[in-house]
Amino acid sequence: MRQLIFLFIIYTSFISLGLPDSLLGVAWPKMVGEFHVAHSAAGIISMTIAICTVIASLQTVRFTKKFGTGKLVLGSVLLTASGLIGFAFTQNFFLLIVAALPLGLGAGAIDTSLNDYVSVNLKAHHMNWLHAFWGVGATLGPIIMGIVLNNDVSWRNGYLIIGGIQLMLAMILFLSLPLWRQSEQKVSTETEETTAPxxxxxxxxxxxxxxxxxxxxxxxxxxxxxxxxxxxxxxxxxxxxxxxxxxxxxxxxxxxxxxxxxxxxxxxxxxxxxxxxxxxxxxxxxxxxxxxxxxxxxxxxxxxxxxxxxxxxxxxxxxxxxxxxxxxxxxxxxxxxxxxxxxxxxxxxxxxxxxxxxxxxxxxxxxxxxxxxxxxxxxxxxxxxxxxxx
Missing domain, CATH: 1.20.1250.20 (MFS general substrate transporter like domains)
Known part of the structure; x- marks a missing residue:
C-alpha cells in the first residue's frame, strides 16, 4: 500500500509538470491586449521559460545530491506555483518575464529529477505511465483556461486556479517527504552516488x-x-x-x-x-x-x-x-x-x-x-x- 501511495505521488508530480505547459498559447490572445505588446512577444516569454528549464536541467545533479529528490521536487512545484500566481497578478510585460523565471526553473528540475528517479528505480511501464500523466496535465491546463475564458472571466483567474492546484500538489509532496527519505536511503545503499563530470x-x-x-x-x-x-x-x-x-x-x-x-x-x-x-x-x-x-x-x-x-x-x-x-x-x-x-x-x-x-x-x-x-x-x-x- 505504501508503494502504491508513493507511485501515485510521483505520477501526480508529473501532472503538475504538464499543467502550465500549454497555458500561454491559450491565454495569450487575451493577454496581449492588456500588456500593449506585439503578438510575437509571447516568444520572449516562452524563450525565457525554455532557457531557465535548460539551466535547471543541467544543475539538477548538484541539487539532487544536496537536497534529495523529494525536497527538490517539492521546491520545484512551489517555484512553478509562484510563477503562475505571478502571471495572475503582474500588471506589466517586464514582470511577466520575471514570473517566467521560476516557471522554467521549476519545470526543468521536476522533469530531470523524476525522470532520473524512475529510470533507475522503476520498470519501463512506470516511465510510460509517468509521461502519460504529463499528458493529463497538459490536457487539463488548456481545458481549465478555456472554461475560464468561455465564461468571460479574466485569464488571470485561469492562472490563479492552476497556481492554486500546484500549491495543493505541493502540500501532498510535503506530507510525502518521509516516503521520499525512506526510498532515497534504500537507493543510496544499492547504487554508487558518485557522478562523472x-x-x-x-x-x-x-x-x-x-x-x-x-x-x-x-x-x-x-x-x-x-x-x-x-x-x-x-x-x-x-x-x-x-x-x-x-x-x-x-x-x-x-x-x-x-x-x-x-x-x-x-x-x-x-x-x-x-x-x-x-x-x-x-x-x-x-x-x-x-x-x-x-x-x-x-x-x-x-x-x-x-x-x-x-x-x-x-x-x-x-x-x-x-x-x-x-x-x-x-x-x-x-x-x-x-x-x-x-x-x-x-x-x-x-x-x-x-x-x-x-x-x-x-x-x-x-x-x-x-x-x-x-x-x-x-x-x-x-x-x-x-x-x-x-
Whole structure:
C-alpha cells in the first residue's frame, strides 16, 4: 500500500509538470491586449521559460545530491506555483518575464529529477505511465483556461486556479517527504552516488547520439504542435475546425499510446518498443504526406502513437545504455537538449516554411524521424561493442 501511495505521488508530480505547459498559447490572445505588446512577444516569454528549464536541467545533479529528490521536487512545484500566481497578478510585460523565471526553473528540475528517479528505480511501464500523466496535465491546463475564458472571466483567474492546484500538489509532496527519505536511503545503499563530470560523460561512446535523438525528437514534436494545423489548412485545404480536431487526435493518441505502451513493456523489450515506435512514426508521417481528407485523421493518430513511447523509453534506457553511475548527469543533458530542440527547430522550420512552402512540413518530419531511427541503431551497436569488449 505504501508503494502504491508513493507511485501515485510521483505520477501526480508529473501532472503538475504538464499543467502550465500549454497555458500561454491559450491565454495569450487575451493577454496581449492588456500588456500593449506585439503578438510575437509571447516568444520572449516562452524563450525565457525554455532557457531557465535548460539551466535547471543541467544543475539538477548538484541539487539532487544536496537536497534529495523529494525536497527538490517539492521546491520545484512551489517555484512553478509562484510563477503562475505571478502571471495572475503582474500588471506589466517586464514582470511577466520575471514570473517566467521560476516557471522554467521549476519545470526543468521536476522533469530531470523524476525522470532520473524512475529510470533507475522503476520498470519501463512506470516511465510510460509517468509521461502519460504529463499528458493529463497538459490536457487539463488548456481545458481549465478555456472554461475560464468561455465564461468571460479574466485569464488571470485561469492562472490563479492552476497556481492554486500546484500549491495543493505541493502540500501532498510535503506530507510525502518521509516516503521520499525512506526510498532515497534504500537507493543510496544499492547504487554508487558518485557522478562523472559532464565533460567526461560526453566522451562516453553513444552519449552524443543520444543527445541528438532528444534534440530531433522533441523538435519534431514541437513542429507538429506549432505547424501541424497550418499544414492541414494551407496544403490539405481543410477547415480550421477540422484541422484543430485532427491535431487534438494527435494529442489524444500520444497520451493513450503512453498508457498502452506501459502494458506493452510487460512482454516487449525497450529496444524493440523504441524501434517499432519509430517505424510507426515514419508510417504516420508518410500517411500525412500522401493522404487526403479523412485519411489525415489516420495519419496524425499514427504519428501520435509512434511518438507515444519514444521519449519515455529513451529516458528509461539511459541507465542500461550508459550505466547508473552517469544516468543522472546524462538525463539532465537529455532534458536540456530536448528543450533546445523545441526552442530552436520549430521557429527555424517556420522561417523555411514561410520562405519556401508549407509542403516542406512532411519532409522535415521524415528527416528528423530518420535521424532518430539511425541514432537508435548506432547507440545499440555501440552498446553491443562495449559489452563484447568488457
Amino acid at each position: 559532464f565533460v567526461e560523460v560526453l566522451k562516453q561512446r553513444g552519449v552524443v547520439f543520444s543527445l541528438l535523438s532528444f534534440v530531433f525528437y522533441v523538435g519534431l514534436e514541437g513542429i507538429i504542435f506549432l505547424w501541424g494545423s497550418s499544414y492541414l489548412i494551407e496544403v490539405k485545404s481543410l477547415s480550421v475546425a477540422t484541422a484543430s480536431f485532427i491535431i487534438s487526435m494527435f494529442f489524444a493518441s500520444l497520451t493513450m499510446g503512453r498508457i498502452v505502451s506501459g502494458f506493452i513493456t510487460f512482454w516487449l523489450s525497450n529496444q524493440k518498443l523504441l524501434l517499432y515506435s519509430e517505424i510507426t512514426l515514419l508510417l504516420g508521417i508518410l500517411t500525412v504526406a500522401f493522404g487526403k481528407g479523412s485519411v489525415m485523421y489516420v495519419g496524425f493518430t499514427l504519428v501520435g502513437l509512434g511518438c507515444a513511447a519514444i521519449f519515455p523509453t529513451m529516458i528509461h534506457e539511459t541507465p542500461r545504455r550508459f550505466g547508473k553511475r552517469n544516468s543522472r548527469a546524462i538525463i539532465g543533458l537529455q532534458v536540456a537538449f530536448g528543450y533546445v530542440g523545441i526552442t530552436v527547430l520549430p521557429p527555424l522550420a517556420g522561417v523555411l516554411f514561410q520562405g519556401f512552402s508549407m509542403n516542406l512540413f512532411p519532409p522535415f518530419l521524415v528527416i528528423f524521424a530518420l535521424i532518430l531511427l539511425g541514432a537508435t541503431i548506432v547507440i545499440e551497436k555501440l552498446k553491443m561493442q562495449r559489452n563484447m569488449g568488457s
